[in-house]
Amino acid sequence: MDLTETQISSTAIHDASFLKVYQDQIRLPNGNSSQRLVIRHPGAACVLAITPENQVVLVRQWRYATGQALLEIPAGKLDEGEDPAQCALRELAEETPYSAERVEKILHFYSAPGFCDEVLHVYRAINVQANSTLQPDADEFVETVLYSAEQVRQAIANNEICDAKTLIALQTWLMGQS
The missing domain is CATH 3.90.79.10 (Nucleoside Triphosphate Pyrophosphohydrolase)
Structure with a gap:
Protein backbone atom coordinates (compact mmCIF):
# COMPACT_ATOMS: atom_id res chain seq x y z
CA MET A 1 0.00 0.00 0.00
CA ASP A 2 1.34 3.43 -0.94
CA LEU A 3 1.07 5.72 2.13
CA THR A 4 2.74 8.75 0.52
CA GLU A 5 1.18 12.16 1.10
CA THR A 6 2.22 14.64 -1.62
CA GLN A 7 2.55 18.39 -1.10
CA ILE A 8 0.32 20.48 -3.37
CA SER A 9 1.19 23.85 -1.89
CA SER A 10 2.86 25.34 1.16
CA THR A 11 2.20 28.66 2.88
CA ALA A 12 4.59 30.11 5.45
CA ILE A 13 2.61 31.09 8.53
CA HIS A 14 5.42 32.12 10.86
CA ASP A 15 9.20 32.51 10.63
CA ALA A 16 10.84 32.74 14.07
CA SER A 17 14.64 32.58 13.89
CA PHE A 18 15.26 28.83 13.66
CA LEU A 19 11.62 27.63 13.62
CA LYS A 20 9.37 28.00 10.61
CA VAL A 21 5.68 27.10 10.58
CA TYR A 22 3.89 26.13 7.36
CA GLN A 23 0.33 25.28 6.39
CA ASP A 24 0.58 22.68 3.62
CA GLN A 25 -2.12 21.51 1.25
CA ILE A 26 -1.51 17.82 0.50
CA ARG A 27 -2.79 15.01 -1.66
CA LEU A 28 -3.64 11.87 0.34
CA PRO A 29 -2.89 8.35 -0.92
CA ASN A 30 -6.55 7.92 -1.89
CA GLY A 31 -6.48 11.06 -4.07
CA ASN A 32 -8.35 13.34 -1.66
CA SER A 33 -6.77 16.55 -0.39
CA SER A 34 -6.17 17.68 3.18
CA GLN A 35 -4.05 20.10 5.18
CA ARG A 36 -1.04 19.64 7.42
CA LEU A 37 0.51 22.14 9.84
CA VAL A 38 4.27 21.58 9.82
CA ILE A 39 7.06 23.00 11.96
CA ARG A 40 10.45 23.02 10.22
CA HIS A 41 13.44 22.76 12.58
CA PRO A 42 17.17 22.58 11.72
CA GLY A 43 17.71 19.56 13.98
Whole structure:
Protein backbone atom coordinates (compact mmCIF):
# COMPACT_ATOMS: atom_id res chain seq x y z
CA MET A 1 0.00 0.00 0.00
CA ASP A 2 1.34 3.43 -0.94
CA LEU A 3 1.07 5.72 2.13
CA THR A 4 2.74 8.75 0.52
CA GLU A 5 1.18 12.16 1.10
CA THR A 6 2.22 14.64 -1.62
CA GLN A 7 2.55 18.39 -1.10
CA ILE A 8 0.32 20.48 -3.37
CA SER A 9 1.19 23.85 -1.89
CA SER A 10 2.86 25.34 1.16
CA THR A 11 2.20 28.66 2.88
CA ALA A 12 4.59 30.11 5.45
CA ILE A 13 2.61 31.09 8.53
CA HIS A 14 5.42 32.12 10.86
CA ASP A 15 9.20 32.51 10.63
CA ALA A 16 10.84 32.74 14.07
CA SER A 17 14.64 32.58 13.89
CA PHE A 18 15.26 28.83 13.66
CA LEU A 19 11.62 27.63 13.62
CA LYS A 20 9.37 28.00 10.61
CA VAL A 21 5.68 27.10 10.58
CA TYR A 22 3.89 26.13 7.36
CA GLN A 23 0.33 25.28 6.39
CA ASP A 24 0.58 22.68 3.62
CA GLN A 25 -2.12 21.51 1.25
CA ILE A 26 -1.51 17.82 0.50
CA ARG A 27 -2.79 15.01 -1.66
CA LEU A 28 -3.64 11.87 0.34
CA PRO A 29 -2.89 8.35 -0.92
CA ASN A 30 -6.55 7.92 -1.89
CA GLY A 31 -6.48 11.06 -4.07
CA ASN A 32 -8.35 13.34 -1.66
CA SER A 33 -6.77 16.55 -0.39
CA SER A 34 -6.17 17.68 3.18
CA GLN A 35 -4.05 20.10 5.18
CA ARG A 36 -1.04 19.64 7.42
CA LEU A 37 0.51 22.14 9.84
CA VAL A 38 4.27 21.58 9.82
CA ILE A 39 7.06 23.00 11.96
CA ARG A 40 10.45 23.02 10.22
CA HIS A 41 13.44 22.76 12.58
CA PRO A 42 17.17 22.58 11.72
CA GLY A 43 17.71 19.56 13.98
CA ALA A 44 19.73 19.14 17.14
CA ALA A 45 22.52 17.10 18.66
CA CYS A 46 22.77 15.74 22.17
CA VAL A 47 25.51 13.98 24.04
CA LEU A 48 25.69 11.21 26.61
CA ALA A 49 28.85 12.00 28.58
CA ILE A 50 30.10 9.64 31.27
CA THR A 51 32.90 10.86 33.56
CA PRO A 52 35.89 8.68 34.49
CA GLU A 53 34.10 8.21 37.84
CA ASN A 54 31.19 6.56 35.93
CA GLN A 55 28.74 9.43 36.44
CA VAL A 56 26.56 10.84 33.68
CA VAL A 57 26.80 14.57 32.98
CA LEU A 58 23.36 16.18 33.05
CA VAL A 59 22.15 19.75 32.98
CA ARG A 60 19.20 21.21 34.80
CA GLN A 61 17.59 24.09 32.95
CA TRP A 62 14.30 25.92 32.87
CA ARG A 63 12.06 24.89 29.99
CA TYR A 64 9.53 27.65 29.52
CA ALA A 65 7.10 25.53 27.48
CA THR A 66 6.80 22.99 30.32
CA GLY A 67 6.85 25.56 33.13
CA GLN A 68 9.59 23.73 35.01
CA ALA A 69 13.28 22.96 35.22
CA LEU A 70 14.16 19.68 33.50
CA LEU A 71 17.11 17.38 33.95
CA GLU A 72 18.59 16.61 30.52
CA ILE A 73 21.71 15.52 28.71
CA PRO A 74 23.55 18.46 27.09
CA ALA A 75 22.01 19.34 23.72
CA GLY A 76 21.48 22.12 21.26
CA LYS A 77 20.21 23.01 17.83
CA LEU A 78 22.36 22.64 14.76
CA ASP A 79 23.71 25.78 13.17
CA GLU A 80 23.23 25.94 9.40
CA GLY A 81 25.48 23.34 7.74
CA GLU A 82 26.93 22.19 11.09
CA ASP A 83 28.03 18.60 11.53
CA PRO A 84 25.90 17.07 14.33
CA ALA A 85 29.00 15.49 15.93
CA GLN A 86 30.66 18.90 16.19
CA CYS A 87 27.45 20.34 17.63
CA ALA A 88 27.40 17.61 20.31
CA LEU A 89 31.01 18.37 21.29
CA ARG A 90 30.28 22.11 21.37
CA GLU A 91 27.15 21.76 23.48
CA LEU A 92 28.91 19.56 26.05
CA ALA A 93 31.71 22.12 26.39
CA GLU A 94 29.38 25.15 26.48
CA GLU A 95 26.77 23.82 28.88
CA THR A 96 29.05 21.98 31.32
CA PRO A 97 32.63 22.11 32.61
CA TYR A 98 33.31 18.97 30.55
CA SER A 99 34.71 18.29 27.12
CA ALA A 100 35.35 15.12 25.12
CA GLU A 101 38.04 13.98 22.74
CA ARG A 102 35.39 12.86 20.25
CA VAL A 103 31.87 11.45 20.00
CA GLU A 104 30.36 8.30 18.53
CA LYS A 105 26.86 8.22 17.07
CA ILE A 106 24.35 6.14 19.03
CA LEU A 107 21.24 6.87 16.94
CA HIS A 108 18.98 9.59 15.61
CA PHE A 109 15.22 10.04 15.90
CA TYR A 110 12.36 12.42 15.13
CA SER A 111 11.20 14.38 18.17
CA ALA A 112 7.54 14.85 17.15
CA PRO A 113 6.94 13.49 13.62
CA GLY A 114 3.23 14.22 13.66
CA PHE A 115 3.88 17.94 13.12
CA CYS A 116 7.64 18.64 13.18
CA ASP A 117 10.63 17.55 11.07
CA GLU A 118 13.22 17.97 13.88
CA VAL A 119 15.80 15.17 13.96
CA LEU A 120 17.82 14.65 17.14
CA HIS A 121 21.25 13.06 16.81
CA VAL A 122 22.35 11.24 19.96
CA TYR A 123 26.08 10.78 20.59
CA ARG A 124 28.26 9.11 23.22
CA ALA A 125 31.21 11.23 24.36
CA ILE A 126 34.62 9.55 24.37
CA ASN A 127 37.38 10.48 26.84
CA VAL A 128 35.34 12.93 28.94
CA GLN A 129 37.40 15.43 30.93
CA ALA A 130 36.54 18.27 33.30
CA ASN A 131 38.48 20.96 31.43
CA SER A 132 36.08 23.11 29.41
CA THR A 133 36.39 26.88 29.62
CA LEU A 134 33.48 27.63 27.28
CA GLN A 135 30.34 29.32 28.55
CA PRO A 136 26.63 28.81 27.83
CA ASP A 137 24.88 31.18 25.41
CA ALA A 138 23.84 34.51 26.93
CA ASP A 139 20.19 33.42 27.22
CA GLU A 140 21.00 29.97 28.59
CA PHE A 141 21.13 29.24 32.32
CA VAL A 142 22.16 25.70 33.22
CA GLU A 143 23.30 23.80 36.28
CA THR A 144 25.57 20.77 35.85
CA VAL A 145 24.42 17.65 37.71
CA LEU A 146 26.35 14.36 37.95
CA TYR A 147 24.41 11.12 38.58
CA SER A 148 25.53 7.54 39.08
CA ALA A 149 23.67 4.76 37.28
CA GLU A 150 21.70 4.03 40.46
CA GLN A 151 20.75 7.70 40.86
CA VAL A 152 19.59 7.75 37.22
CA ARG A 153 17.45 4.63 37.76
CA GLN A 154 15.87 6.22 40.83
CA ALA A 155 15.29 9.57 39.07
CA ILE A 156 13.60 7.81 36.14
CA ALA A 157 11.44 5.73 38.52
CA ASN A 158 10.41 8.95 40.31
CA ASN A 159 9.61 10.75 37.02
CA GLU A 160 12.34 13.30 37.75
CA ILE A 161 13.75 12.73 34.27
CA CYS A 162 11.01 13.08 31.65
CA ASP A 163 12.78 14.48 28.59
CA ALA A 164 12.65 12.06 25.63
CA LYS A 165 16.20 12.54 24.31
CA THR A 166 17.57 12.11 27.81
CA LEU A 167 15.52 8.99 28.52
CA ILE A 168 16.66 7.42 25.24
CA ALA A 169 20.34 8.17 25.90
CA LEU A 170 20.19 7.09 29.55
CA GLN A 171 18.46 3.83 28.73
CA THR A 172 21.27 3.09 26.28
CA TRP A 173 23.81 3.71 29.07
CA LEU A 174 21.86 1.73 31.68
CA MET A 175 21.50 -1.30 29.38
CA GLY A 176 25.29 -1.47 29.38
CA GLN A 177 25.39 -1.22 33.18
CA SER A 178 23.31 -4.34 33.90
